[in-house]
Amino acid sequence: MTNLQNRIIYHCDCNGFFASVEEVFRPEYKKVPMAVAGDPETRRGIILAKNELAKKYNVKTAETIWQAKKKCPGLIICKPRYKAYNEFCERVNAIYGEYTDLVERFGVDESFLDVTNSLHCFGGDPLALANEIKERIKTEIGVTISIGISWNKIFAKLGSDLKKPDAVTVITKENYKQVVWQLPVSDLLFIGRNTTQALNSFGIRTIGELANFDEEFLAKKLGKAGRQIYKFANGQDDSPVKLDGEYEPVKSVGKGLTFKRDLITERDIKTGITVLADSVAARLRAAKMKCTTIQVSIKDVEFKSIQRQKQAPVPTNVTTEIFNTALKIIKEAWSIGKPIRAITITASNLLPENMATVQLSFFEAPASADNTKAENVEKAVDAIRKKHGKGSITHASTVNNDIGAGGSHKEE
Ligand SMILES: [Mg+2]
The missing domain is CATH 3.30.1490.100 (DNA polymerase, Y-family, little finger domain)
Structure with missing residues (x-):
């Protein structure tokens, strides 16, 4: 049985995943600002992913093609090819699966890995292993990933967002107050726009302020979720990384x-x-x-x-x-x-x-x-x-x- 207090959890997140896959197929896209976006003819034409050059023009995920082109007139737009992304997703997760059977997919391009019990087979150093996985994905598949390492899923997820692309961030029990607590509450998983507004109205802006707030007050105002996010801000999250299930039993x-x-x-x-x-x-x-x-x-x-x-x-x-x-x-x-x-x-x-x-x-x-x-x-x-x-x-x-x-x- 895993000791929950001392787990080693990775959150691996592919960077600009759809755009990276397109660059694998057409390397010339690496030299121009490019984004993958929904149908340009409909109002649903929103940016799903962008490459590094487009990022320099401040092109953002979820904005409309129209907004993006205003900032970057030369932006190349690719239509999404979900089938290809699905295949890449399978290949990326197959590599994760070589290091642990505890791989939980979270979104099309993100996975949690619990390597607590397998780490010793791969040298025993969490940072070195994360770097190895990151390099393998880059050389064998052609996409870069960022990895957050922590003792719980919430901080691992947060960590993978802190440095990217192609980077590893470690959040430990020793450094989390410096690294995590200064960040806005909205950076915490499951805190959406409404909760952020509610927390702001209580005067809570950072994760640290949430962590040091009155738990009972939060529970009274926000119910169960209030208690939950208070715990998350303090790194108290015991939720397990679930075994990788069988995906796609149905084809159509x-x-x-x-x-x-x-x-x-x-x-x-x-x-x-x-x-x-x-x-x-x-x-x-x-x-x-x-x-x-x-x-x-x-x-x-x-x-x-x-x-x-x-x-x-x-x-x-x-x-x-x-x-x-x-x-x-x-x-x-x-x-x-x-x-x-x-x-x-x-x-x-x-x-x-x-x-x-x-x-x-x-x-x-x-x-x-x-x-x-x-x-x-x-x-x-x-x-x-x-x-x-x-x-x-x-x-x-x-x-x-x-x-x-x-x-x-x-x-x-
Ligand atoms: Mg991603």
């Missing part, structure tokens, strides 16, 4: 329907794909996955079919997002009015939900706030359906339709 999720009558109008099509998108999204949520690619196949009355696919603007398991992308595909690929006999929507290039969510959670852009809200609403719907049956909640637009969509349709 699809749902198809042959309608009772042909779909003719845009309204027919919308009703049909609402039901399909709803089913696909619910199944993604049940599998704790998000998709990055949406495919639609349409069959006409002569049984001829076409297939088209599109990238989702952000990884998603939300009905309306899948619906919107599917509708966009159909509008581009099909002349509305031409009868449709059957439609299938398939979600693929799946990411584990926590990977996708953590990656996006620091997007404080309104778009993602809406997204989180939609996700929460749909999770509540899932819970009600689980309790009261699949038909207990349906979309208003699908009620009493005559195309055979909704209710207890059969899976195809």
